[in-house]
Amino acid sequence: xxxxxxxxxxxxxxxxxxxxxxxxxxxxxxxxxxxxxxxxxxxxxxxxxxxxxxxxxxxxxxxxxxxxxxxxxxxxxxxxxxxxxxxxxxxxxxxxxxxxxxxxxxxxxxxxxxxxxxxxxxxxxxxxxxxxxxxxxxxxxxxxxxxxxxxxxxxxxxxxxxxxxxxxxxxxxxxxxxxxxxxxxxxxxxxxxxxxxxxxxxxxxxxxxxxxxxxxxxxxxxxxxxxxxxxxxxxxxxxxxxxxxxxxxxxxxxxxxxxxxxxxxxxxxxxxxxxxxxxxxxxxxxxxxxxxxxxxxxxxxxxxxxxxxxxxxxxxxxxxxxxxxxxxxxxxxxxxxxxxxxxxxxxxxxxxxxxxxxxxxxxxxxxxxxxxxxxxxxxxxxxxxxxxxxxxxxxxxxxxxxxxxxxxxxxxxxxxxxxxxxxxxxxxxxxxxxxxxxxxxxxxxxxxxx
Ligand code: FAD
Ligand code: 2HG
Ligand code: ZN
Numbered sequence: 001x002x003x004x005x006x007x008x009x010x011x012x013x014x015x016x017x018x019x020x021x022x023x024x025x026x027x028x029x030x031x032x033x034x035x036x037x038x039x040x041x042x043x044x045x046x047x048x049x050x051x052x053x054x055x056x057x058x059x060x061x062x063x064x065x066x067x068x069x070x071x072x073x074x075x076x077x078x079x080x081x082x083x084x085x086x087x088x089x090x091x092x093x094x095x096x097x098x099x100x101x102x103x104x105x106x107x108x109x110x111x112x113x114x115x116x117x118x119x120x121x122x123x124x125x126x127x128x129x130x131x132x133x134x135x136x137x138x139x140x141x142x143x144x145x146x147x148x149x150x151x152x153x154x155x156x157x158x159x160x161x162x163x164x165x166x167x168x169x170x171x172x173x174x175x176x177x178x179x180x181x182x183x184x185x186x187x188x189x190x191x192x193x194x195x196x197x198x199x200x201x202x203x204x205x206x207x208x209x210x211x212x213x214x215x216x217x218x219x220x221x222x223x224x225x226x227x228x229x230x231x232x233x234x235x236x237x238x239x240x241x242x243x244x245x246x247x248x249x250x251x252x253x254x255x256x257x258x259x260x261x262x263x264x265x266x267x268x269x270x271x272x273x274x275x276x277x278x279x280x281x282x283x284x285x286x287x288x289x290x291x292x293x294x295x296x297x298x299x300x301x302x303x304x305x306x307x308x309x310x311x312x313x314x315x316x317x318x319x320x321x322x323x324x325x326x327x328x329x330x331x332x333x334x335x336x337x338x339x340x341x342x343x344x345x346x347x348x349x350x351x352x353x354x355x356x357x358x359x360x361x362x363x364x365x366x367x368x369x370x371x372x373x374x375x376x377x378x379x380x381x382x383x384x385x386x387x388x389x390x391x392x393x394x395x396x397x398x399x400x401x402x403x404x405x406x407x408x409x410x411x412x413x414x415x416x417x418x419x420x421x422x423x424x425x426x427x428x429x430x431x432x433x434x435x436x437x438x439x440x441x442x443x444x445x446x447x448x449x450x
Contacts, residue, residue, distance in 0.1 A: 005039065005040065005060070006018055006020065006071065007038065008056060008060070009040065009042050009053070009056070009084070011379050012042075012044070012049055012052045012053055012056065013042055013043060013044050013045065013049050013053070014196065017042060017043040017045070017090070018040055018042055018043075019040060019041040019042075019043070019045070020040045020041075023037075023038055023040075023041055023085075025070065025291050026038060026041045026067060026070065026078070026085045026087060027078055027079060027085075028077045028078060029070065029072065029073075029075055029077060029131055030070060030071050030072070030073065030132075031073060031326060031330045031331070031333065032326075032330045033075065033298050033330035033331075034411065034412075035078055035080050036078060036079040036080045036081040036082075036083075037081055037082070038065070038079040038082075038083060038084060038085045039062065039082055039083060039084050039371070040084055040085075041084070041085040042084055042085070042086055042087070043087045043088055043089060043090050044086065044088075044090065044091070045090045045091070045295060046091070046204075046377040047091075047165060047167065047173055047175075047204040047205065048173075049170070050086065050088075050167045050202050050204050051167045051171055051173050053084075053086055054168075054169065054170075054171040054201075054202065054402045054441075055171035056171075057084065057427065058169075058170075058171055058439050058441060059211060061416070061439070061441075062084055062441065063082070063083040063084070063440075063441045063442075063443075063444050064083060064085075064086050064202075064435050064441055064442060064443070065077065065078065065079050065083045065085045065086065065198065065443055066086050066088065066139070066143065066202045066203075066442075066443065067085050067086065067087050067088065067140075067199035068088050068089070068108065068109065068136065068137030068139045068140030068141075068143070069089075069111065069132065069135035069137045069140055070135070070256070071135050071136045071140070071160060072130040072140065072144060072407070072408070072410065072448075073333050073335065073407045073410075073412075074333075074335075074404075074407050074408050074409060074410025074411065074412040074413060075410045075411040075412045076144075076198065076408060076409075076410035076411060076443060076446040076447075077198075080411065080444075080445050083444075086417070087109075088107075088108040088109040088137060088139050088202070088203075088204070089109045089137075090108075090109060091107035091108045091109035091204055091205070091436045092107050092109050092110055092114075093106065093205070094106050094107070094109040094110055094114065094115075094118050097119065097122035097124065097210070098117060098122075099122060100180075101179055101204075101209075101212045102124055102209060102211070102212075102249060103162060103179045103207055103208065103209055103210065104118060104119070104122075104207070104208060104210060104265055105163070105177055105179075105205055105206070105207045105208075105286060106118070106138050106206060106208070107138075107139075107204065107205055108137060108138055108139025108140075108142075108202075108203045108204050108205060108206065109137050109138075109139060109149050110128070110130070110137060110138050111133065111134060111135060111136065111137055111138075112128065112130070112132075112133040112134075112136050112137070112138065113133045113134045114300055115148060115208070115346050116129070116133065119210045119213075120213065122210070123213055124210035124211065124212065124213055125210060125211050125212070125213040126208060126210055126211075127150050127153070127154035127155075127211050128141060128146060128147075128148050128150065128156070128157050128160055128338070129148050129149055129150055130146060130147070130148030130149060131319040131322060135263070138206050138208070139202075139203040139204070140356045140394070141157050141207070142157055142161060142164065142193065142194050142203050142206055143193075143194075143195070143196065143198050143203060143408075144157075144195065144197060144406070144407060144408045145157050145194045145195035145406070145408070146406060147368065147371065147373065147405065147406030148368075148406070149245070149246040149248060149278075149368065150199070150245050150246055151368060151370075151371050151373075151406075152238065152244055152245070152246065152368070152371060153207060153244060153246075153369035154175055154211060154245075154246050154248060155159065156207075156406065157161075157194060158191055158194045158195065160208045160209055161190050161191070161194055161206060161208060161209075162179040162180070162181065162190075162207050162208065162209050163177040163178060163179050163190060163207035164176060164177070164189065164190035164193055164194075164205070164206050164207070165203070165204050165205040165206075166189075166193055166201045166202060166203045166204060167201055167202045167204060167439060168200065168201040168436045168437070169201055169436050169437025169438065169439070169442040170436065170437070170438065171354070174189055174201075175205075176189065176190065177205065177207045178207075179207045179209075181209075192432070195242050195408065196447075197300065197408045197409065197410060197443065197446050197447055198443040198446065199433060199442050199443045199446050199447050199448075200432070200433060200436040200437055200442060201205060201436060201437070201442060202442075204304060206329075209293050211420075213321055214243075214280035214282060215280050215282060215336075216280065216281055216282065216283055216284045216306075217278065217279070217280040217306070217311070218278070218279050218280075218284065218285050218286045218289055218304060218305070218306050219275050219276070219277070219278045219304070219305050219306075219310075219311045219314050219315070220275075220276070220277045220278075220289055220290070220293060220295050220302055220303065220305070220314075221266065221267065221268055221275075221302065221303045221305075221314050221317070222268075222274065222296070222299060222301070222302040222303075223266075223268045223269065223270070223271025223272075223273070223274050223299070223300040223301050223302070224271055224273045224274070224275065224296075224298045224299060224300060225271070225272055225273075225298040225300060226272055226273060226298055226344075227249075227251070227272065227273045227344045227347045227348050228298075228344040228348075229273070229296065229297050229298025229299070230273035230275050230298070230338075230344075230369070231249070231340070231343050231344040231347075231369060232272070232296070232297065232298075233275055233292075233293065233296035233297075233298070233299070234247045234249070234275055234370055235340065236292060236296065237277060237289070237292055238370055240288075240292055241279060241285065241288060241289070241292070243279040243280060243281040243285050244277065244278070245278045245280050246276070246277065246278040246352060246368075246370070247275060247276075247277050247278075247368075247369050247370040248275070248276040248277075248318050248366070248367065248369060249273065249274070249275060249347070249365075249366060249367060249368075249369035249374070250273070250274040250276065250318060250321070250366045251272070251273055251274070251318065251347070251364070251365055251366060252270055252271060252272055252273070252274075253362075253364055254321050254324075254325075254364045254365070254366045255270075255274060255317055256270075257321075257324050257364065258316075258317055258320045258321060258324045259317075259326065260322065260324075261323070261324035261327050262316070262320045262323070262324060264313065264316045264317060264320065267303040267314075267382030268300070268301040268302065268303050268315075269300065269301055269338055271300045271301070274317075275293075275369065276314060276315070276317070276318050277293070278311075284306070286304055287307060289304065289414070290304055318366070319339075320345060321364070321366050321375075321377075322375075322377075325377045325379060328362070328379040328380065329379060329380070330359060331364075331374065331377040331378055331379045331410070332377070332378040332379075332381055332388055332389065333377055333378075333407070334375070334376040334377075334378075334387060334389075334392045334393065334396070334403075335373070335374075335375055335404055335405050335406060335407040336373070336374055336376065336392075336396040336401055336402060336403060336404070336405055337371065337372045337373045337374075337396075337401050337402045337405040338372050338374070338396060338399045338400065338401035339340075339372060339399065339400050339401065340372045340373075342372075342399040342401070343369065343372050343374070344398065345399075346374065346395070346396075346399055346401075347374060348364050349391065349395075350363065350365060350374075350376055350395060351363040351365070353392060353395045354376075354378055354381075354388055354391065354392065356391065357384055357387040357388055358378070358380075358381045358382070358384040358387065358388050358389045360382060361378050361379065361380050361381045361382075361384070361388065362374075362378070362379045362380055363376060363377070363378050364377045364378075364379070365377075368405075368406075371405070372401075372405075373405040373406060376392055378392075389416065390416075393413070393416050393419055394419070397419045397420065402420055403417075403419055403420050404417055404420075408447075409446070409447045410446055410447075411445050411446055414445070414446065414447060414448060414449035415449045417447070417448070417449070426448075429447075429448075430448065431441070433448070
């Protein structure tokens with residue numbers, strides 16, 4: 001890499017924050033499927049430095065890859081080759097929690113875990129939560145519009161954002177962090193940047209809403225004879241209780257793999273399908289939850305936990321799916337939504353769709369049942385990647401579903417964007433990209449397959 005580039009970036013962020021060696025953790029994605037060599041990694045300390053980096057990149061014609069915790073699952077957070085990685089890990093500022101508005105402003109590099117702790121210390125809660133909370137950042141979660149386990153009750157990241165500060169691909173700073181709940185003064189740039197996967201600009205700070213922490217939390221693991229009965233029980237729970245925070249579906253194959261890979265064990269006997277349900281409220285919901293589950297057709301057994309350690313043990317069965325599947329080698333990952341009335345049929349049939357084109361592959365299905373969002377992971381597809389992808393994504397679209405529910409398009413799904421978006425929609429997205437990133441330096445190859 002040219003000494004001039006290092007010198008110019010050093011003038012912006014200081015020599016300790018221009019990294020040219022030992023870049024593996026920035027260059028290889030979480031799954032180890034995607035990787036590329038970066039020109040270098042640059043670690044700005046604040047919004048002005050980010051703006052200076054983007055302006056520099058425009059001047060010299062270098063592409064940028066914004067990176068938070070590098071836990072993204074669609075290959076968008078690592079270089080394809082020859083870009084500068086802009087790591088936001090030093091933007092860790094956490095503002096005071098505003099108890100009146102129940103909001104807080106945090107830097108893009110703050111982890112979801114640290115945001116949870118901040119909210120908790122003020123008796124509040126940040127509603128977005130998922131397994132990668134320890135490393136995933138607020139900036140990355142905004143860039144991907146992350147979902148996670150509590151969407152059924154609180155919505156996705158976009159529903160939590162009340163303001164954003166970002167550097168556009170032009171190098172200009174936009175800052176709209178007042179946190180007004182009602183603010184119809186034209187286009188909502190925060191919503192636009194949310195889910196744009198680093199293709200329009202770099203998020204540097206976010207103002208989020210916090211919700212009331214409900215003191216009584218109950219978690220249940222229920223085993224069912226079939227996927228259909230598990231889905232029916234989920235729907236009945238969500239109809240009857242407005243205190244459901246999470247309703248997750250797991251299958252026997254996934255639970256068996258997790259038990260073998262990490263040594264946790266299910267407190268209930270083996271079942272074809274499992275629902276992991278969590279409710280929280282001011283008063284204890286155990287009785288209502290237990291009554292509904294116990295009268296659900298097809299129930300095999302149920303374990304209900306109210307202590308934090310029992311709860312954690314149940315959640316490990318769910319959270320460890322992704323790491324356990326990765327022990328089999330980098331899988332093909334499909335993060336899809338189907339309408340709820342198609343969910344059981346989709347879950348039961350997608351393994352056959354895969355084995356028809358890749359007979360030796362193993363398919364694992366699990367996910368956020370209440371949102372119709374399933375994670376289809378395929379291991380051992382051996383040289384059949386494109387055929388499997390084509391078959392799975394077309395099956396999703398045939399059910400009226402989406403090829404990306406919460407992880408984004410990244411580079412992994414860019415070639416298939418047209419399955420869900422019309423030429424007019426893609427044209428409008430490209431026009432927005434051209435306006436905010438006129439030189440195409442922001443994460444090229446992500447979202448649009450060029
Ligand atoms: P990165 O991986 O660093 O980046 C992701 C994308 O955002 C890239 O395109 C990158 O260029 C862009 N980006 C990052 N920071 C910025 C920024 N400041 N400004 C502009 N663009 C930026 N996701 C879910 O939605 N729900 C889940 O339940 C869930 N569970 C997961 C569990 C595990 C074990 C793992 C490994 C991942 C999981 N994910 C989940 C995916 C991932 O954690 C999320 O997509 C998360 O939001 C990514 O955050 P990050 O900081 O790691 O972003
Ligand atoms: C989850 O819900 C994540 O656990 C990851 O979204 C899903 O590994 C996956 O495919
Ligand atoms: Zn998920």
